[in-house]
Amino acid sequence: MAASTDTAKAVKARPRARGSLVGLAAWLAGILFFLPIAWMALTSFHSEEDAATNPPSLAASLTLDGYRDFFGTGGGASPWPSLINSTVASLSSTLLVLVLALPAAYALSIRPVKKWTDILFFFLSTKMLPVVAGLLPIYLFAKNTDFLDNIWLLVILYTSMNLPIAVWMMQSFLAEVPKAVIEAAQIDGARLPTILARVVAPIALPGIAATSLICFIFSWNELLFARVLTGVVAQTAPVFLTGFITSQGLFLAKVCAASLVISLPVLAAGFAAQDKLVQGLSLGAVK
Template sequence: MMNSTIHKTQPQPDVLRIGAIRGRTRKPKSHREAARRKNVFMGVAAWAVGLLFATPVFWMILTSFHSEPDAATNPPSLLAPLTLDGYRNFFGLDGGASPWPPLINSATASVVSTILVILLAFPAAYALSIKPVKKPQSVLFFALTTKFLPIVASILPLYLFALYSGLIDNIGLLILLYTTMNLPIAVWMLQSFLAEVPKEMLEAAEMDGAKLHQVLIKVVAPVAMPGLAATALICFIFSWQELLLARTLTNVVAGTAPVFLTSFVTSQGLFLAQLCAAALAISLPVVIAGIAAQDKLVQGLSLGAVK
């Protein structure tokens, strides 16, 4: 009777094995404290670096609410009185030029060119990533070679072409140039995203009798939506901030927001407060678009990076 009782109270081998494993995996208290201190240090360092990079933006915002004499002081005055004169001048409330035509031109050129880029790059990337194409890397490299030539090296031929074809100061020319400028980058990005689409889904759609456009719209596009959003946002940003082509090929009718921004740098001097207010107002559409598509942007960039 006593032997049976002792046998029942003895720990089983599995229990001993689990306890030994837990004992080996449990880290000493000193190691946990060191890891916690390391995480705190990394967090503080990340915040410090983030604030360092954000300091020019904060400074621009603060300067935009100063008057011109206070913004031009050296060293700058942090406690200067705040005013909205820079924003009133930017929006033409003090009798200056209205910013709305340049903003509308920038929005038109950026949105239309981005739509055209996605419509052209999406089937091209589908062909290079999913359908069998001979030497797809050579095709991608050839597309990327169009970006090797700096824009400043091609500005004279483009200007002569626009001059003799009557397209100077035409928003349609900017749309065409922005489309060709962003198309190679979009093909490269979308090719990486579409390579992650499961081939089984495409085979099932083809077995069900789906046409090519149905496969692209109803099967591939929903799966690759984060990649499409990330590509569209990057193309929109590149088009919105472009200055050299717009400055050279436009004048009054088709001038864009970056061209309007340069008008605050005159022969009379640099109107720093007005320039900061204009830069902040012109940057808001890109910031709003980035915040609105933040989740899609993160998903798309991580989808294209992880193989």
């Protein structure tokens, strides 16, 4: 009797020990990913001399010179036009992606067309082409149509780049929407735009939020197109960041300060929508 009791306790203890190990591994992984960000933030408050020491000193004096140089108070170029351009390009392209992806995902999930899996694969296959492979024809098109250094060209490109992955993600999210709710709305006389805006969108809001955040991050971080197709007027924040790497060398403190400031919108958006992001990423999972 005692032996069976000990065996039962040992069996119950195994899942707890396994859960503790998984939790410990998750904490270690989180700290490992957070350390470079923490180190970048600390370096941004050091002077260039202290940031360039090897090994770097944790006890070095703190200063705001890196942020003054980034914001142009020390005589450099102002980052605000580039930050505004990145905001306009990212928000506009994300809004266009949602407007186009929601009806497409609705047609592929709730009202599936014939061979809808082939259509999804076609959407995803467009992401398999390396971006650099299409750079030359896009540049020639922009040059011949006077679209070079135009922020709306980036909006169109970011929309076309993010649309396939948005349709793929939202198709799985919308597949979880109860069809009975949609049928009830149709019986009440609601048309497709009303169904999408007042029925489907509120139910699939976590998935839409996750898709929006991912599209925003991809647009905000894009560098190749922005570097080649823009100059001064439509320069984005990542392109402005590369300006700190000069022939005189790499100014580490300035680069860390600029990187931290440019990363803040993405970090803030992710933190604000973290609950919906987790729900959205797990909404279409196989149960």
